[in-house]
Amino acid sequence: MKLSIYNTLTRKVEVFEPLNPPRVTMYVCGITAYDSSHLGHARSAVIFDVLYRVLKFLGYEVIYVRNITDIDDKIINRANKEGIFWKDLTEKYTKEYQEEMERLGVLKPSFEPKASEHIPEMIEIIKKLIEKKLAYVSNGDVYFCVERFPEYGKLSGRKLDEMLSGVRIDPSEKKRNPLDFALWKSAKPGEPYWESPWGYGRPGWHIECSAMSLKYLGETIDIHGGGLDLIFPHHENEIAQSEGATGKPFVRYFIHHGLITVDGEKMSKSLGNFVTTGYLLDKYHPEVIRAFLLSKHYRSPLDYSEKGIVDMEKALYRMYETFYWIKKAKAKKEGHSPKERIKELQEKFQTFKENFLKALLEDLNTAQALGYLFSIEGELYNFLNKYGDLTSEEVEALKVMLAELQRLSGELLGVSHSDPLEFFKYERERKIKNLGKTLEEIEKLIEKRFQARKEKNFELADKIREELKNLGIHLKDTKEETFWYIE
C-alpha cells in the first residue's frame, strides 16, 4: 500500500517514496501568532493532520514539524497598538491556537518550534549565503540575490524577467533587484531586535522555515506543506535560501491545499469575512467542523457557509444515532443468520474498508472517504431495522463492524470515533444553554410524555411534544425509550 500525492514541484500526482524509509520528514507552515485563528488555519491543520495520520497508518516513522511565527511586522504592529510586549501577544495566541487544535482532534506535531528561538540558526544560514555571494548586506539589511539563483521561480512557474516587468519599484528600497527579498532587517527604534554580524535587527519572514526545517529535519526533507497562497513568494524563497545554502534539494514533495472562501471569495483578515475557530468550536461539535473541513478535496477551495456546517451536523447526528442503536441492539433469538444474510453485509463492509483506504491513498481524497463512510453506515442501519428477528450472531457481527468502522475512521480521519452516548451528551449539554432550560427539566418532560403515552393520554403527550418541538427538540419513540436531540 502506497500513498499517491500531488506534488506542486512537478504538478503531478506521484507515488510517495520517502528519502530514508521508514522515516518521513514533514514540515508545515503554521500560523503567525498575532490574532485568533480562523477556519482557514483550522483547515490547514486538519488536512496535514490527516496526512500525518495516513503516513503513520502506513507504518512510517514521521517527524512532523509545524512552526509558529512569533516575530514579524504584524506582530510588532499589533503589540504596539495594544501597548503590550510582543512576546506576551504571541504567547497568548500561540496558546489559544494550540488549545483549539487539540479540541479539533489535531494530533500534536513532533515539534512546534518558534521563530524567535532560532535566531542563531537563521544567522548561520544568512552568513553562508553571503559567503556564497547569494546574499548581500545593504545598510544593515541583508537581501537574497535572486539573480544569482538560476532556479528561482521553479516552484511557482515564474520567470525572473516576466516577474520584473510587472513589479512595483520603490525608490527608497535598499535592494539591488526589486525581487530580492529580506533575510535580515535592521531594527527601527522601538522594535524588538537581536544582535547579528550586520548590527541589531530581526529576521525576514522566510528564513525561519529554512532554519527550523534544517535543524529538525535535515537538508533534504520529504514533505513541505502549506496553503496555496504560500507558493509564492514564501515557499519559492525558502527553496532559494535553503538550496542556496546547502547545495542540496530542499524538498521532495511540496503539498499545498486550497483556501477557505466565503461566497466565493478568499477568507481573510483583511476582507473581514472570517469566522474564528473559537466561534465555531463554541457553536458546533469539533467532529462536525472536522468533517466539514474534510468534505471537500484538500486542493480545492472550500466555501464556508453556516448551512454547510449545519448539513454536516445533521449527517453526523444521523451517523451517531446509528451507532447508538447498534450499541443497544439485542438479539431476538439465539443462533445463526438466516440465509446468511449477514454475510452479504460483511462483504459490503469488507469492500467499504478497501474503498475507504484507497480513497485516502489516492491523493488524500477525504471527501470520497467520507462518502463511503456514510454509505456503509446507512447499510448497517438498514440491516438493523429491516429484520425483526435479528439473531445473536448477527447482532454480534454488527457490533464488531461498528467497532472496526469507528477505529478506522477515528484513526485516519479523526472523525466518528466517539462513543455515541458521549457524543450526544456533549451536544445536549452544549446546546441546552441556549434553551433556557436544564437537562433535568427536559428529561423529566420526556419521561412524563413517555408515561402519558403508555396510559394512552395522548392529549397530554402531544402537548408536551409540541412544547419540546418549539424548543427545537426532536423526539424519536421506540417501545423502550424516547431518543432525543436538540436541533
Add this chain to the structure above:
RNA sequence: GGCGGCGUAGCCAAGCGGUAAGGCGACGGCCUGCAAAGCCGUGAAUCCGGGGUUCGAAUCCCCGCGCCGCCUCCA
C-alpha cells in the same frame, strides 16, 4: 497582463476515458392514536455553451462564457 484553478440534481460534493458515489433537502405508498422514526419506492436523457478526438467523453484537445486564487502580508 503572466501563472494556476473552478463550473456535476434545489443546495453541498465525489467521479478525471467505459456509461453519474455520498450528504442536506423534497416527494409518494405502507406502518403509527397522530407525528417523528422505520419499511418500500421516486430524483441529473446527462455533467456551463459550442466544436473535435475516440467503438465509447462529465472525464482528453480547441474555442467561447462565467467565477476564483497567486503575482504585496496571508493557511
